[in-house]
Amino acid sequence: MSSGLYKTSKIAFLALAISLAANAASAQNAAAVVKERQEIMKSLFPLLRGASQVAKGESTDVASIPAKTQEAVAAVQKFASLFPTGSGRENVPDTRATPAVWTEKAAFDAAIAKLVAETQKLGDVAKTGNVDAVKTQWTAASEACGGCHGGPSKSGGKFRFEAQ
Numbered sequence: 001m002s003s004g005l006y007k008t009s010k011i012a013f014l015a016l017a018i019s020l021a022a023n024a025a026s027a028q029n030a031a032a033v034v035k036e037r038q039e040i041m042k043s044l045f046p047l048l049r050g051a052s053q054v055a056k057g058e059s060t061d062v063a064s065i066p067a068k069t070q071e072a073v074a075a076v077q078k079f080a081s082l083f084p085t086g087s088g089r090e091n092v093p094d095t096r097a098t099p100a101v102w103t104e105k106a107a108f109d110a111a112i113a114k115l116v117a118e119t120q121k122l123g124d125v126a127k128t129g130n131v132d133a134v135k136t137q138w139t140a141a142s143e144a145c146g147g148c149h150g151g152p153s154k155s156g157g158k159f160r161f162e163a164q
């Protein structure tokens with residue numbers, strides 16, 4: 001009788017240990033996913049810098065733009081896949097993704113689609129070699145960032161907490 005009880009509690013203890021380990025593993029995954037999405041976000045402006053320089057009249061090199069916008073589009077599409085449940089501030093204090101990413105998913109997806117479309121179009125326009133058209137489309141593409149957050153890197157917005 002008492003050894004049966006001992007076995008039962010030992011099994012319960014093992015089950016608890018396993019579930020704690022699983023939680024720790026998923027918290028670790030959530031932290032990795034946050035890091036990946038932050039790295040992608042940090043890469044966007046550098047990828048679009050060439051287009052920004054054309055827009056500011058500092059360069060006329062439109063030929064190098066399409067390859068960069070293609071990379072940016074792929075990065076944004078990957079970014080959109082990096083929001084598993086449990087990767088908000090409840091598990092990862094470092095993330096600046098607001099709960100609205102999950103509760104207003106349709107609006108978040110629309111902001112992703114808009115950024116993808118405008119960035120794609122920036123590359124298409126650059127292929128024509130028309131500098132003025134690149135300038136106009138640069139404005140549309142950079143405004144699409146504003147669908148989720150303000151421009152300055154510390155600024156907040158609908159889907160990004162302001163940095164402390």
Ligand code: HEC
Pocket residue numbers: 034037038039041042044045094095096097098101108111112115141142144145146147148149153159160
């Ligand atoms: C669909 C929404 C969305 C769009 C559009 C968007 N971002 Fe973000 N961005 C986010 C979210 C969410 C975060 C916070 C990610 C996190 O901390 O988990 C973020 C974070 C960032 C960061 C901070 C990264 C860090 O080090 O923490 C930068 C820089 C950034 N975005 C740049 C841009 C630029 C440039 C554009 C436009 C080319 C853009 N973003 C468009 C959602 C978006």
